[in-house]
Amino acid sequence: MKEIDIEEAAVTPSPKPSKGQNWLLVVWITVNVLATTAIVYVNKLIFTDPSLGRCPLGFVAFHFFITSAMLYFVSRPKVRLFVPVRASTVSVLPLTLIMCANVVFLNLSLAFSTIIFYQVVRILLTPLTAIIDFYFYGSKIPFRACLALIPTCIGVGIVSYYDSSKSKKATIETTSALGVAFSFAGVTISAIYTLWVAQYHKKLKMDSMQLLYNQVPSGALLLFISSVLTDTFPVWRDVLPQQWMLLVISGACACIVNLSLFFIIDHAGPVSSTVTGHLKTCVIVGLGWATSEKVADFESKFGILFAILGIMLYSFVMHGRNAKAPQPEKGREDEVAK
Numbered sequence: 001m002k003e004i005d006i007e008e009a010a011v012t013p014s015p016k017p018s019k020g021q022n023w024l025l026v027v028w029i030t031v032n033v034l035a036t037t038a039i040v041y042v043n044k045l046i047f048t049d050p051s052l053g054r055c056p057l058g059f060v061a062f063h064f065f066i067t068s069a070m071l072y073f074v075s076r077p078k079v080r081l082f083v084p085v086r087a088s089t090v091s092v093l094p095l096t097l098i099m100c101a102n103v104v105f106l107n108l109s110l111a112f113s114t115i116i117f118y119q120v121v122r123i124l125l126t127p128l129t130a131i132i133d134f135y136f137y138g139s140k141i142p143f144r145a146c147l148a149l150i151p152t153c154i155g156v157g158i159v160s161y162y163d164s165s166k167s168k169k170a171t172i173e174t175t176s177a178l179g180v181a182f183s184f185a186g187v188t189i190s191a192i193y194t195l196w197v198a199q200y201h202k203k204l205k206m207d208s209m210q211l212l213y214n215q216v217p218s219g220a221l222l223l224f225i226s227s228v229l230t231d232t233f234p235v236w237r238d239v240l241p242q243q244w245m246l247l248v249i250s251g252a253c254a255c256i257v258n259l260s261l262f263f264i265i266d267h268a269g270p271v272s273s274t275v276t277g278h279l280k281t282c283v284i285v286g287l288g289w290a291t292s293e294k295v296a297d298f299e300s301k302f303g304i305l306f307a308i309l310g311i312m313l314y315s316f317v318m319h320g321r322n323a324k325a326p327q328p329e330k331g332r333e334d335e336v337a338k
Contacts, residue, residue: 025264029276032260036280037287039253040115046246047111051239055231056111057223060103064220066251067258071213074259081262082209089218095193095200096215100223102193105186112179116288116304117163119281121183123307124156126314128191137195141318148313155307162300209262278312 047053074081089096110118127149133139164175175183200211227233264276285304 028260028263029279031256032264032276033280033283035253035256035260037283039250039257040110040119040284041287042246042250042253043107044110044115046243046250047107049243049246051234052243052247053111055227055233056104056107058227058231058233060100060107061220061223061227062247063103063251063254064216064223066254067212068216068220070255070258071209071216075209075213081259082207082213084213085206085210087204087206087214089214091204092200092211092214093218095196095211096219096222098189098193098196099215100219102186102189104223105182105189109179109183109186111182113175113183114163114179114288114292116285116292116300117159117175117179118183119284119288120156120159120304120307121187122190123152123281123311124184124187125190125194126311127153128188129194132191133195145314145317148310148317150310151306152310152314153307155303155305155310158303159300159307162297162303212258278308278315281308 046059047056052059073079075084109121113121130141130146130149134141160175160180164177164180197208197211201207204211206214261276285308
């Protein structure tokens with residue numbers, strides 16, 4: 001069995017940026033962090049809105065439509081961020097379906113959970129991917145990396161318990177049992193999706209942008225048809241300008257997140273992408289503490305810090321190992337618009 005870096009299971013190694021590109025890389029990292037943070041909070045407002053929050057499938061279909069338009073634009077010869085490659089709809093249908101489930105469950109998790117809980121549970125993506133990859137594909141990670149994942153799981157468990165505990169004040173938001181279920185289901189589906197993306201990279205010989213180019217249009221169509229049958233849409237003439245603005249901002253942030261992440265991985269490689277991911281977690285959790293009416297108790301703070309420390313230690317171990325031994329080329333995990 002070969003060792004595989006789960007965290008980078010879908011990252012294509014890239015050359016180091018030149019000095020002239022360093023400032024541009026910093027700008028894109030900053031933009032990515034800000035856009036990711038913004039989309040979490042904007043989407044939370046949308047999901048808690050009485051009129052907009054009752055059409056989850058339609059909302060994801062809207063995001064996929066925006067992403068499709070963005071991918072088409074950046075694949076044109078005058079822009080050419082990637083070379084479009086066509087695959088049959090049937091060949092990518094399984095990946096498309098799990099991509100749809102991934103985003104839908106992420107949104108349901110955010111709708112029924114606090115922002116802090118939603119973000120902390122996402123840290124479990126790495127250990128869950130490692131477990132699934134080991135069980136089904138026979139891959140493994142170094143023993144020290146496995147040890148680093150233990151505090152991650154313990155920290156998430158602590159946060160899950162205390163964040164789902166009922167607050168004495170009825171007005172203070174806590175994570176419901178449904179939110180816990182959606183969160184863990186969502187992160188499990190994300191782990192499977194991560195591994196499937198890596199498999200499809202090899203199977204179809206496409207990078208992530210090319211895969212998305214083939215997945216998102218059919219995903220948008222499937223979700224739109226499903227939303228007509230299941231969602232409760234608002235009376236559009238009654239939607240306020242502020243609500244329309246939230247939808248526009250959410251769609252714009254989704255495009256910015258995808259474009260900036262593509263630039264970061266393409267010009268700086270997996271290490272910068274991983275560090276950016278940790279930075280986003282810290283920023284979102286920090287803002288969650290600052291904006292929440294619920295006073296974060298010692299146990300919750302300890303759990304969050306323990307989980308973040310564990311995943312950072314894991315990254316340190318894996319990047320240290322990769323620096324000593326060259327790895328075969330792999331594809332990048334796609335972050336579809338939330």
